[in-house]
Amino acid sequence: MESISSKQSRKPDLFEGVDFLEIDDLLSEEHKLIRGAIRDFVKKEISPFIEDWAQRAYFPSEIVKKFGEVGAFGPQIPTEYGGGGLDYISYGLIMQEIERGDSGMRSTASVQGSLVMYPIYKFGSEEQRKKYLPKLGSGEMLGCFGLTEPDHGSNPSGMTTHFKDMGDHYLLNGAKMWISNAPEADIAVVWAKNEAGRIHGLIVERGMEGFSTPETHGKWSLRASCTGELVFQDVKVPKENLLPGKSGLGAPLMCLDSARFGIAWGSIGAAMDCYESSRRYASERIQFDKPIASFQLVQKKLSEMLTEITKAQLLAWKVGKMMNEGKAKTVHISMAKRNNVEMALNIAREARQIHGGMGITGEYPLMRHMMNLESVITYEGTHDIHLLILGNEITGIPAFG
Numbered sequence: 001m002e003s004i005s006s007k008q009s010r011k012p013d014l015f016e017g018v019d020f021l022e023i024d025d026l027l028s029e030e031h032k033l034i035r036g037a038i039r040d041f042v043k044k045e046i047s048p049f050i051e052d053w054a055q056r057a058y059f060p061s062e063i064v065k066k067f068g069e070v071g072a073f074g075p076q077i078p079t080e081y082g083g084g085g086l087d088y089i090s091y092g093l094i095m096q097e098i099e100r101g102d103s104g105m106r107s108t109a110s111v112q113g114s115l116v117m118y119p120i121y122k123f124g125s126e127e128q129r130k131k132y133l134p135k136l137g138s139g140e141m142l143g144c145f146g147l148t149e150p151d152h153g154s155n156p157s158g159m160t161t162h163f164k165d166m167g168d169h170y171l172l173n174g175a176k177m178w179i180s181n182a183p184e185a186d187i188a189v190v191w192a193k194n195e196a197g198r199i200h201g202l203i204v205e206r207g208m209e210g211f212s213t214p215e216t217h218g219k220w221s222l223r224a225s226c227t228g229e230l231v232f233q234d235v236k237v238p239k240e241n242l243l244p245g246k247s248g249l250g251a252p253l254m255c256l257d258s259a260r261f262g263i264a265w266g267s268i269g270a271a272m273d274c275y276e277s278s279r280r281y282a283s284e285r286i287q288f289d290k291p292i293a294s295f296q297l298v299q300k301k302l303s304e305m306l307t308e309i310t311k312a313q314l315l316a317w318k319v320g321k322m323m324n325e326g327k328a329k330t331v332h333i334s335m336a337k338r339n340n341v342e343m344a345l346n347i348a349r350e351a352r353q354i355h356g357g358m359g360i361t362g363e364y365p366l367m368r369h370m371m372n373l374e375s376v377i378t379y380e381g382t383h384d385i386h387l388l389i390l391g392n393e394i395t396g397i398p399a400f401g
């Protein structure tokens with residue numbers, strides 16, 4: 001008997017994308033070309049293998065170089081620093097297509113572009129930019145971003161990781177937790193407090209004595225992405241590795257603005273994959289002598305999915321336009337991240353139901369998307385933290401503490 005899950009999926013990837021409201025009219029020819037190139041890349045390099053990687057909790061390290069070659073790392077960073085020199089809508093479309101393949105793969109790309117390349121580009125010295133950015137952009141190097149700690153997730157300002165000025169170097173101590181890419185990363189952008197309690201970014205390199213990156217095992221979510229801790233025990237960090245351009249919590253939060261924006265688009269990709277699979281399955285699956293697509297309750301699910309995807313596309317596009325114009329604020333990005341991830345998670349759950357028992361297998365992408373999105377709704381600010389960011393904007397009263 002043939003097993004349901006095989007090393008390489010035999011099913012062709014028929015993904016076409018969803019554009020009910022002709023939102024493509026809002027995109028340039030370049031946007032569409034970029035989207036098409038990444039869509040083809042995902043069909044060739046991710047779709048045939050992703051179920052196997054996720055089932056085995058295997059991070060395909062060979063994808064890093066391939067992402068570099070296709071321009072998935074730092075598309076919004078200028079080309080002279082190893083990025084793609086593209087606008088934010090292009091960046092969003094790239095994240096959408098990769099997350100259509102898998103949220104964990106998008107994590108790898110968005111951490112590298114928005115949380116590692118962006119802070120080095122924005123707050124780094126010219127030497128740091130030249131040393132790290134081209135290698136990060138090409139995928140020769142992989143990076144990670146250490147903000148969250150075991151006791152400080154939603155409130156990063158309480159972090160206890162700290163460094164002391166030892167004259168010719170800094171001495172770094174502490175630990176970070178839940179760090180995407182950590183076990184495989186060559187460098188980590190780490191946020192830590194100095195002796196005065198001020199937060200700074202430091203570039204920590206693999207191989208520095210006292211620095212380790214133990215892997216986090218047993219995840220039911222983002223299984224093809226590697227996650228780990230960053231542990232610092234008296235790590236001597238050269239003084240030239242401190243990011244000189246900005247200090248305070250605002251620095252990592254600026255990086256999060258860029259990454260959360262990418263997630264607002266990425267989650268649309270996961271939702272579109274679930275919707276397309278459901279539409280196809282509903283027209284092929286016969287029950288009571290009819291395709292299940294002929295039942296009103298199934299049509300309700302499909303109609304609501306299409307409506308929600310369309311609303312999310314408009315929201316993401318408008319925030320993208322504001323990003324390009326330098327007008328997007330954290331609250332706009334919070335609204336888009338919060339709305340679109342919840343939309344995608346709801347669609348993944350409904351899609352799983354449309355597929356009945358088949359929906360729980362790796363034959364279809366639904367359960368994997370659904371489990372992945374449980375992380376996406378938590379990281380980069382939880383669903384409720386984004387609600388409170390909006391609440392603060394509306395009322396002027398912070399309700400965090």
Ligand code: TGC
Binds near residue numbers: 110157248253
């Ligand atoms: P708060 O007092 O609001 O702000 C502290 C300082 O930062 C300034 N600021 C910003 N500056 C620039 N850009 C922004 N977006 C900014 N937002 C705030 C602010 O003006 C203030 O400056 P100053 O000079 O007055 O000190 O900070 P708070 O401590 O009250 O916290 C607010 C809160 C809860 C909203 C914030 O800390 C938060 O966003 N918490 C969620 C944490 C989070 O998102 N962590 C993400 C970790 S990284 C991750 O999950 C990667 S997953 C990657 C993947 O795999 O894809």
Ligand code: FAD
Binds near residue numbers: 144148152179381388
């Ligand atoms: P907590 O902050 O403990 O929150 C627990 C619950 O309490 C949540 O429901 C939250 O909404 C609620 N809560 C907290 N405070 C309030 C409040 N004031 N009011 C109301 N409710 C509140 N971090 C990184 O730095 N880098 C990474 O690369 C990274 N990758 C990740 C990858 C994965 C797979 C996961 C799961 C997480 C990752 N994170 C990363 C960490 C992520 O950002 C945190 O998990 C997230 O910010 C929430 O923190 P926490 O898990 O400590 O939850």
